[in-house]
Amino acid sequence: MSILDTSGSGKKQAHSPEYYRRRRQQLENGIIQKRHATSTKNNIGKIKRRWTRHCEYLGEDPLQFLVAVQKGDVMVFLEWILDNSKIKKFSSLHENWRQWCQLYRKAVGRSLHAKSCQDINDYMKEHLVARYNLDMSVGEKPVMNVDDLYIVLHHHWTRDATPYPDGRQIIQLAFLLLVSAYTASRPGALVYVDQNERTNIQHFFGGADENEEDEEDWDLREDDLKTLCYGQISLILLPNPGGLRDHLVMEIDLKHTKGHHTKPKRKIFLMSEVKQPVFDVIVLVLTMAILDDAFSANIHSVEDVFMARVSPPRRSVRLKFKKDKLNVPICRQPDSYYSGMTTHPMKPLRYHTYLYYLQRLSLSVGMIRAMKPYDLRRGTGEAVDKTASLPLLQQVMGHVYASTFQKYMNERVQTHVQASFLGIPSEDALMNILSHQSRYIDPRAPSKYDDLPESKRTKLSNHPEILKLQQMRDALAQEAKELYGSMKNASGTKIGELKAKADAALRAAKKNLKEATFTGARNEFFDTIDTLEINKQLDPSLLDMKQDTYEPQRIVHRLKERRRLADLMQIPCQELSEEDDIMRRVVLINALIDLGRVERVPSENLVPKKSAQDTITNESQEASPDEPTGSEQGFSPSPEPRDRPISLTTRHCLFCVFEPNYQCYFASARKAREHFEKHLRNFKRDQFISCPDKFCGLAFRGHRAFKSHAEKVHSIRYFTEAQRIKAGL
DNA sequence: AGACACCATCACATCAGTTT
DNA sequence: AAACTGATGTGATGGTGTCT
Known part of the structure; x- marks a missing residue:
């Protein structure tokens, strides 16, 4: 930095005495507004909306009511919130109250009287908690080590x-x-x-508004x-x-x-x-x-x-x-x-x-x-707590007060108190296992709805509520069809809307039911597994049988990049020589790079579902699992020079075929068309579109010309006769 | 066979609201 | 000052029945 810079970049400028007098006046009357973070502003905006709704209900003007507010009004407001929301925890209510205070300060320019605050706090703690049966407990704090x-x-x-x-x-x-x-x-x-x-949220109540204008410069900066x-x-x-x-x-x-x-x-x-x-x-x-x-x-x-x-x-x-x-x-x-x-x-x-x-x-x-x-954050905090000094812990966690960290601590006392009392060595290893998540892990637990046994899932489809909703929807669809010919024509009409609503209700009901059965099954699994295991071990009839040890189901990824990494990541980390270490890293990173280039990860879940005979064909599958059966149809976007323009089936996309690592093959020509047209949407109506096939090296003006080229030269026939006539191809 | 409308489902996105 | 939750919405994809 040069000396010249200091004078140039500073925005200092001389003001008249008049300016300072006016400024003083302003500052005297106004309030110093805090510069809130965006999330705080959003929070205040939310409480403002609630307040406005509340005032509407009472027939009051939100701003005037706020300015003239008495402690009783606030209490009633808090009660109203509880009546009109799903709040279950005391902390939420308290937070609403705090945010209301922020709103008040912002709009009125001062804080509520301390005595009133005290009263309101007491009212919440003594009254509302009991009346609405609010939960005062603090949730558990899982820690990941x-x-x-x-x-x-x-x-x-x-x-x-x-x-x-x-x-x-x-x-x-x-x-x-x-x-x-x-x-x-x-x-x-x-x-x-x-x-x-x-x-x-553009503006808050009251005179705070004009304060907001300087925000644009730090809110909208794209580069930050x-x-x-x-x-x-x-x-x-x-x-x-x-x-x-x-x-x-x-x-x-x-x-x-x-x-x-x-x-x-x-x-x-x-x-x-x-x-x-x-x-x-x-x-x-x-x-x-x-x-x-x-x-x-x-x-x-x-x-x-x-x-x-x-x-x-x-x-x-x-x-x-x-x-x-x-x-x-x-x-x-x-x-x-x-x-x-x-x-x-x-x-x-x-x-x-x-x-x-x-x-x-x-x-x-x-x-x-x-x-x-947050589980990871707590885990790291705990680990740092064990090795570093308190100031360092504060720095890492970003806490102003050391006491804040206590809120992060797991409810399990992190030291072996019994051992201290008895004066024997503490069982650190045991403590460690007990207080962390892995102690509960069981990979056999159902991890998604589809893992549940068939019997549980079929219950859903003939659940009375689902059936009822389904009937309702079908009846509406039927009616719409009779009245308007098809569902499409009916959209926008009353019947159409009703049907859409019924659809949504059905979907929601299904989802909720699914969710409930899934979490139910999962909880049941974790509830019963301990006893089940012990009983199995104690069962005399099973004693002589070989204990069926848990065999993790072998996963063979369909994606070869994923398979390769699965192997590399498991290489035991013994003492490697320096050369081997470098080699290993190079191989690993290259494998990662290959994975990062994959543009489409096939769903692994589809494989076992395909058919029951998979077990027979398994060997052949394993030999070449990355070739989805029959999907390539002998076509490959070979990099070698061709002597003619590429010719595609109706199920390929002309754009994607030239993308490296992208092997898309669509289930039907219609899907291919939909996809193809999505590419076209990236171009304006009569923008020039150059053909992805380097062999052609041509560009076409407009969608139509390009489509016609695709059809004539690359024999893509996504379009139906009617569409072609309409498009003039 | 293929064109088409309709439907279900997946895999998220969005947003208001609740909790820490 | 955030982090998290839950309800609801949506586009892409794939399947089905029907017509031609």
Whole structure:
């Protein structure tokens, strides 16, 4: 920075004495408004809506009523909330009250009188709790420790059969799990929490409005996505003289922590390579960076990375990312941006999607409750608590008061009190097992509805309520057909709407019932399994029989990339020689890169369902499981030069055929057409569309011309005679 | 065989509301 | 200041019956 800069960039300007006098006046009368975070604004907006509804009900003007509010009014409001909501916990009521206070302060400009607050608090605690039977308990606080995380990750890589939109999502999920464990961060620091970032509440009551105008500049800045982006991580090489390659470490700079714009506080975490492949984040980061082509140096493969060395006089070398990648989120959202669901090049992964994957995964692991991102945070906190000093723990957790951490503690007392009293060594190992999630894990528990036995599932389809709703819907559909010819014509009419409503009701009822049977079965499993096991062992008639030990069902992934990784991730982490270690890493990362390039992960669940005779054909299946039977029909998008334009069946997509790794073959020509037209939607009416077949090398103006080319040259006949005539082909 | 309308289901997305 | 939950909605996909 030069000296000149200091004068140039500052926005200081001279004001007249008049200005300061006016300003003083303003400040005297106004109130200092807190700059709330977006999520707080949203919260205040919600309470405002409630207040308005309440006032409407009473026939009062919301703002005037708020300004002139008496403590009795607030009490009545709180009661009204309880009458008109599903609140069960005291904490929720309390939160409503706190948020109402924020609203009051914002609109009226001062806080409610302390005495009134006290009274209202008492009223809630003494009265409302009893009357509405509010739950005062605090929920349990599950904690994930290393062993738990290991089980989850191991399952994720080797045994998980849940579908993902593309390969990258699999990598991202593992990355997120590891980073949350290694940084104890809240999920909001890593993924995009929609509601925390976007606010659609324009104004609050009263004079606070004019204060809001300066917000645009920090709310709408596109380049500052509140997610973990490449700019926040740095990969650094540190010299390792005498070794075959240098040390590779990573720093993660977490910016988006709770309250980060009221008191910004950066936290930088160091991560290094580890021996167990499952626990290595750096491997995953390298993979994603290579996939995104993010290095500004000419690094395009793992081998390139491992070849780079620190040479004197440098003491470290940073593997910098390209400028335009710095604001690209590392974990991104699947989206139908191009065709089918694939990871979007820019959109950050949404919290909800992350949570969804996490729940699916943890249920299929066999955990008793689906894990939540906070479980990992608590687990890391606990681990840090054991090894580091209190100030450090506070820094890691981002707590202002050390006491906050107590709220995170598991209800199980984390020390062997009995041992201390008796003066004997504490049974740490036992304690450890007891207080963590893995103790409950049972992979045999049903992980989704389809795992339930047939008998349970058939009950659903002839459940009286479902039948009733079904009849209602069918009757309406019938009526609509008679009146309007078809359902399509009936849409928008009263009957049509009624039918849609009946449809929705049926769907909801079905879903609820499914959910209930599933959780019921799952709970029952975990309730009875202990006793069942013991009884089985004690049963004399079974004693001589060979104890049927649990054989995990072998999972053979259909996707060869997934199969390969399943093997690689399981390689035991013995002491490898340095060369072997490098080799292993290179192989692993390359396998990960291949997985990340897969654009469509086939559903693993379809395989066993196909037929009962699968057992016979199993061997042949295993030999080539990645060739869905008969789907390729001898067609392959060969890279060799052709002597004529490509000719496709009616079930291929002309665009996708040229995409590497994309093997789509549609169930019917109509589906192919729908898909094909989705590509076309990316082009404007008469934009030039160039033919994906390089052989043609032609571009066509407009959809029509392109379609006609596709039909004539590539023999694609997605369109029916009628459609063709209509389109003039 | 294939064109078509209709329907069910999957795999999420969205948003208001509840809890920590 | 967030994290999490639950109800409801939706587009893509695949199946079925009917007509031609």
